[in-house]
Amino acid sequence: MKPPPHGHGTPTLFALLSLSLLLLRLLLRLRFAAFRDAALSLHLLARLRLRPVLLRLPAGAGATTLRVWCPSSPSRKPPLLLLHGFGGDAKWTWARNLPRLSRHFHVYAPDLVFFGAHSRSASPLRSVAFQARCAADAMRLLGVPRYDVAGISYGGFVAYRMAAAEARGAVGRVVVMTSGVAATPGEMREMAAREERTVEEALLPETAEGLRFLVRRSMHRPPPWMPDFVLDDFIKLMCVDQRKERAELLQELLKNGAGFDPLPVLTQETLIIWGDKDQVFPVDLSHRLQRHLGGNSRLEIVKDAGHALQLEGAEHVNKFIKSFLLDERQTGPGVAVAQK
Numbered sequence: 001m002k003p004p005p006h007g008h009g010t011p012t013l014f015a016l017l018s019l020s021l022l023l024l025r026l027l028l029r030l031r032f033a034a035f036r037d038a039a040l041s042l043h044l045l046a047r048l049r050l051r052p053v054l055l056r057l058p059a060g061a062g063a064t065t066l067r068v069w070c071p072s073s074p075s076r077k078p079p080l081l082l083l084h085g086f087g088g089d090a091k092w093t094w095a096r097n098l099p100r101l102s103r104h105f106h107v108y109a110p111d112l113v114f115f116g117a118h119s120r121s122a123s124p125l126r127s128v129a130f131q132a133r134c135a136a137d138a139m140r141l142l143g144v145p146r147y148d149v150a151g152i153s154y155g156g157f158v159a160y161r162m163a164a165a166e167a168r169g170a171v172g173r174v175v176v177m178t179s180g181v182a183a184t185p186g187e188m189r190e191m192a193a194r195e196e197r198t199v200e201e202a203l204l205p206e207t208a209e210g211l212r213f214l215v216r217r218s219m220h221r222p223p224p225w226m227p228d229f230v231l232d233d234f235i236k237l238m239c240v241d242q243r244k245e246r247a248e249l250l251q252e253l254l255k256n257g258a259g260f261d262p263l264p265v266l267t268q269e270t271l272i273i274w275g276d277k278d279q280v281f282p283v284d285l286s287h288r289l290q291r292h293l294g295g296n297s298r299l300e301i302v303k304d305a306g307h308a309l310q311l312e313g314a315e316h317v318n319k320f321i322k323s324f325l326l327d328e329r330q331t332g333p334g335v336a337v338a339q340k
Helices: 010-047 098-104 128-141 154-166 185-193 199-203 208-218 228-238 243-256 284-296 314-327
Strands: 050-056 064-071 079-083 106-111 147-152 171-177 270-275 297-302 335-338
Touching: 010 050, 010 228, 064 128, 079 098, 079 128, 079 154, 098 106, 098 314, 106 128, 128 154, 128 243, 147 154, 154 171, 154 243, 171 314, 185 243, 199 208, 199 243, 208 228, 270 284, 270 314, 284 297, 297 314
Parallel strands: 079 106, 079 147, 147 171, 171 270, 270 297, 297 335
Antiparallel strands: 050 064, 064 106
16 A cells, blocks of 8 residues: 655644634633633532522512522531622632632632622612621521621622621621721722722723723732633623623712721621732721721731732632631731731
């Protein structure tokens, strides 16, 4: 048998490679964020044994449903409620924290109302108090009488509100991460007015350039490569559905903050975690909150981390939460600085 002429298979090989690359590029262009979202769900289900539960909350909440990622089987681990901010839903926010924290805690991670595809409400309420009541109702429906709570950014407002009012008797310890709870509504509006764009444009971007701005504003070391097609896909996945309702949440937050005047001092022991390079809520607010809470609180500052602290400083955040809730009993005020 004669061998094929030299180079006979080369054009076919190049054609196949080119077609494969074209298909891969098309897949990435159209489905990058959706693929990542599905991969996160699969990881939670298969590796961490967390399952999504859709809860219909009491009628007083106004035809409200809340999706919560819950442990699939009982355990003796202490329950921990994780509350995300405006940057995404529970899966995306806690992607670097759930693997570590689920080893030590019976984790509950809801998509707050108007976030994600399933947490919805017919209620006209947009206050932090409403979010706190919904989260507290969800935990009651899940049969969890007492639990610790950790919230980041907007979730920190909700966690503080739950501990002070809506779930005061159920919340054990509190973790507030990079959340401007101690800022007055007037200061919140002043901070928003100093931005280059409106708060809706900044936190609910509609363009790749807008999302790129948000990432760079939220992270001290943002990813060096952020192509438009990836950012556009993320916007379609995360920022389009229920955008009007989330814009109303932002306006209510700027108007009334956590809904307290004056801000109460929590009776629960509280851990405050902050990035020293936070460009959204300046680190001075962490010291103010620690002074406000006094001896029942502890402050941990992560160097070279921005507002997206749970991503940039995930190792430290996980360690601090575990230490505070399990390994140590914090006594008296303190300030610690974690080196990255």
